[in-house]
Amino acid sequence: MDSFLICTCCGVSWDERDDILDDPQLDLVGFQVDFTGSSNGFFLFNHIVEGCGSTIVVGVDLFADLRSDAHFDKNLYGTELCPGRCGRIEDLVQCDKPCRNAWVRELAIIIRDRLKS
Numbered sequence: 001m002d003s004f005l006i007c008t009c010c011g012v013s014w015d016e017r018d019d020i021l022d023d024p025q026l027d028l029v030g031f032q033v034d035f036t037g038s039s040n041g042f043f044l045f046n047h048i049v050e051g052c053g054s055t056i057v058v059g060v061d062l063f064a065d066l067r068s069d070a071h072f073d074k075n076l077y078g079t080e081l082c083p084g085r086c087g088r089i090e091d092l093v094q095c096d097k098p099c100r101n102a103w104v105r106e107l108a109i110i111i112r113d114r115l116k117s
Ligand SMILES: [Zn+2]
Pocket: 007, 008, 009, 010, 011, 012, 047, 052, 053, 054
């Protein structure tokens, strides 16, 4: 069976998505907008173990079903409606704009809460 995710730095693998969400050695540290618009962007996780500490990039779409409603179509990044949070990768604060990135931010908060519990 293929792993869901592998840390390219230390080689640790996670078989299922739940293994990621329940791993206290992972911390969600950022959201990177896909400026090409071809995907919903990427989440950045830090692998907090001795000898690693690298950042792992995972597609947002792999977590999309954790939050099903309010999947906004528009990407407002760079428009006058946008407060510009998405220009700062480590800024994971909620955004109230009707933008697909705001929806991803809510997803990020769900993932963070799960990692901390
Ligand atoms: Zn690692």
